[in-house]
């Protein structure tokens with residue numbers, strides 16, 4: 189697999205899954221712009237890309253802010269060229285039982301995890317249409333398919349982006365742009381380290397491969413969908429979860 | 436310098452893959468030139484680039500014929 193000549197925009201690349209994705213796309217030759225919510229985070233991304241010998245840099249992006257999205261897409265365009273690969277990875281959790289859920293917890297999840305996918309995809313699509321090629325890959329979650337108590341908001345956003353992915357795949361397939369999702373199971377990152385030990389152990393017992401996934405496990409799946417080898421795959425969800433859910 | 440009409444027609448020919456003869460002034464993009472909705476969006480994008488302007492969505496929806504495009508560009512340029 190080779191991503192030479194490709195320009196990838198990866199949101200939430202400061203840590204966890206996004207960082208692994210940025211490094212893997214960079215290793216395959218793509219120019220990578222990874223985003224963080226802070227200036228120090230963006231600098232750290234520039235540093236790890238440089239250290240790995242990858243082209244590209246970090247930029248500051250808040251996916252809940254349309255102005256910020258527009259500015260970043262513009263900056264990528266003028267610094268490196270219009271993005272040919274978009275990886276919507278940034279995401280958060282605000283877990284709570286529905287009966288206790290606050291409107292802010294619901295809204296924050298929908299804005300950060302779902303509306304951001306709409307906005308970023310819209311922002312990069314013009315360049316991809318003109319280039320007659322492009323890859324939009326959105327990181328979903330197994331929870332979008334199985335549901336999970338305490339995550340009505342998160343699961344709704346993660347299921348929502350699958351419908352978005354399929355519809356957009358139909359809209360722009362004729363222009364050589366593919367739109368896919370990768371749905372991770374439980375991956376060892378800050379997000380899952382926040383869970384109580386007991387809950388983590390119970391989770392591992394429900395996984396046939398008997399371990400949490402590594403961020404690299406997701407990065408490999410994303411890189412495959414971004415590659416020329418995946419040109420005939422669109423509207424698809426690739427589940428990477430150690431077997432904990434088999435559609 | 437070619438006229439606005441010529442430039443608009445040239446873009447329509449390129450974007451929709453039609454012949455010069457088909458691009459009569461009263462031709463409708465969808466009904467006569469076989470454009471689908473995505474083609475018309477791309478056509479407007481191409482017009483924006485050629486004439487270095489921004490066409491708001493409300494206006495873009497109303498540009499449905501060759502003459503409509505020529506009129507719009509003529510009215511909004513300069």
Ligand SMILES: NC(=O)c1ccc[n+]([C@@H]2O[C@H](COP(=O)([O-])OP(=O)(O)OC[C@H]3O[C@@H](n4cnc5c(N)ncnc54)[C@H](OP(=O)(O)O)[C@@H]3O)[C@@H](O)[C@H]2O)c1
Pocket residue numbers: 199200201202203204205206223224225226229249250251252277278279280300327328329330371372373374375376377378379380
């Ligand atoms: N870990 C799992 O088990 C798991 C399972 C299924 C799906 N996922 C999904 O995988 C994706 C990455 O998860 P992760 O575990 O790697 O998360 P993480 O370690 O918590 O990292 C989250 C990333 O998102 C960024 N981010 C948060 N809010 C943002 C905002 N408003 N604007 C822009 N960026 C923002 C963070 O930037 P800062 O560093 O600047 O805060 C960080 O880079 C998420 O979409 C998540 O839902 C994870």
